[in-house]
Amino acid sequence: MTSSAGGDTSNGEAASAPHDGLVAVVKRDCPTCELVEPVLADIEARSSLTVFTQDDPAFPEAVAAKVHDADLGFSWHHDIETVPTLMRFADGDEAGRVLGWSRPEWEAFTGLTALGNDLPEHRPGCGSLSVDPAHADALEARFGSSGLSACRVEFGSQEDIHEAMFDRGWSDGLPLVPPTAERVAAMLAGTSRGTDEVVACVAPDLADCTVEKAAVNAVMAGCRPEYFPVVLAALTAVCNDTFNMHGMLATTMPVGPVFIVNGPIARQIGMNSGMNVFGQGNRANSTIGRAVQLIVRNVGGGRPGEVDRAALGQPGKVGFCFAEIEGVDEAATANGDGGAATDWDPLCTDFGFEAGTNTVTAFPGEAPRSVVDQLSRDPESLARTMAAALNAIHHPKLVLGFDAILAVAPDHSRVFVESGWSRQQTAERINELTTRPGAELVRGAGGIAEGVPEFLAEADLPKFRDGGLHLVHCGGGAGLFSAVIGGWVNGEVGAQPVCVEIDPWR
Incomplete structure (x- = not known):
């Protein structure tokens, strides 16, 4: 996987378990969080409270015990979806939480009376930054159960990442999508299979391809996560003695794997079975076969001019995949x-x-x-x-x-x-x-x-x-x-x- 220059930051203090007592998670860019700032100061004065602030480290100014959740590690690990969230920890474990602002709920939860008497009784909260689409993929890649194990390739700040991928021999001759940790994590969301599960032994090097390695190449090919199950199945189909991918690479004839998709999934992921079915213009058709070919190249070592000995080759060796017409429906007609x-x-x-x-x-x-x-x-x-x-x-x-x-x-x-x-x-x-x-x-x-x-x-x-x-x-x-x-x-x-x-x- 690729990344720009610079190292990862660790979870730090923000992701560590808080001390027992009350904990609030807030952000300044939330009207309800700003509304309850005096309530948080009142709770801190009368009880034990720690506030985790997602955006502005100075907010809330009226509270002394606050931690900047700069990498959103605490928010991600504790599944914070709404701010403000008020939580209680006992013996290191969460013992309950309330979302948004509700005077009756906060008073019952904290055991304190007369909280925010001058405030409206109820106000809904805002979305947590940890579930914001701008951060969610990066947080999943960094902290998630996907457990990414691929090495990170660091590129210099002045290096053109697309040219660098060409120079490293990863490409089939066409531009690649940089397989950042965020993109790979998003691709892995397309399957419930474990990242370290071996999908296939890929010729000619007979190298094990895990789900994660397949996802890296699917990203580079331009696949969407919903295509990923088809990529995994297609990879399984070619990596066996019956299909003989090694022999197909070594032959001097102009052949390669052609993939035909059947079933409802073809419509669900928007594959083309109709006009220009073998041609350009459909993302699923164009990228699924390409992903398998990149896996054969980058994991299995099947590169043209090396093990791949095709005398002429043909454009379909970049990737050749299409769907079959099955019955008739509105989608088929539109396609x-x-x-x-x-x-x-x-x-x-x-x-x-x-x-x-x-x-x-x-x-x-x-x-x-x-x-x-x-x-x-x-x-x-x-x-x-x-x-x-x-x-x-x-x-x-x-x-x-x-x-x-x-x-x-x-x-x-x-x-x-x-x-x-x-x-x-x-x-x-x-x-x-x-x-x-x-x-x-x-x-x-x-x-x-x-x-x-x-x-x-x-x-x-x-x-x-x-x-x-x-x-x-x-x-x-x-x-x-x-x-x-x-x-x-x-x-x-x-x-x-x-x-x-x-x-x-x-």
Whole structure:
């Protein structure tokens, strides 16, 4: 985590437990606190009273025994939400409190009579500085149970913090949000998981990534706290032998993790499933995948030119994440998918989850490529277009080695849906149409050296392994386009898609 030059201050006297007796917490910038200043002086004269003042160390002038709660440590540790708060301590522990000003309550609480007879009987208090949004995140980061353990990197007063983060190699080439303790603490509020809990062992260095380390990188990526559960789930999805993140880094092919989010959480955090679904402009889509990639870089050591050996790479390696259209609602229509009705099951059902479950699927994929068919109005014709486009993945003569995502936009999905074709039926027909005679695919056929071995010449060969083609419903509601996202090598030497459930945030 970063901070500006200068050391932390300690809790000091203000955060220590007070002596037994009455304690008041006030601030000058509170009309009720100023109103009760003579009452506090009266209590001090007749009993034992210590006043903790949050802003002005000289306030209240009429009271002698006062402590400046300069770092708001006392107020934070004692959950002061309103000033004035009058408390009583016995044997070092709080024995009760009253909030605001109420003569009957103060007299009953202190056992003193005739308090503030010339004052109004009741006045509400003001908000404590310790819960003010201007201070709350900093106090949580400093005193909270989050227990931040990351080292602080001190920058000089004349140092440009953004350039300094570039110079230290933390960046993916784009500017980063400085991960201050306050921002990291705010990110951690997006999950109930402990800061030191290990989320995953991150390749290639096989380094443990704790919740706190994930939060640091999520901050740098530009995530909001409500995105954090998706980041944690996505990280879990890629850090296992099934997905094989290490192999994906080491390959020279232009592939990286593609994340597809299903369930109500996608709408709750404002993800885009509609217009420009793979493009810029949506914060959640743009930052969730980026956060995972930064974790792989900064925690796991997966840097381009080192373990990452991609010959070409692709822009999606910065971060590639989107949501799927599920059903139709007002939010979907506003998000640009045209309110396309569909009874297609969501992608997560391919992996055994029920529709409506919050999940993230990690797919080892390349950049999307457009599929154009503006004339087909029957499902058979459109399926043949899709099959022709899918056959070209990586090479038209290479089969069974690569999974794929077919992203079907609403104007195309409508052709299938209105003809009664389910997602599964559509996938099955496309799989049939991508099955070709081996004689067309062997090495040398068509004058092309690339191809499958000669012994497969007599076989009918499908383009995809069983379950290797995944249809996803997404995109804008105007335009007869879809897209293909080719996969990396599947099987033991490659990677498999992984779908995990997203833990809800508290």
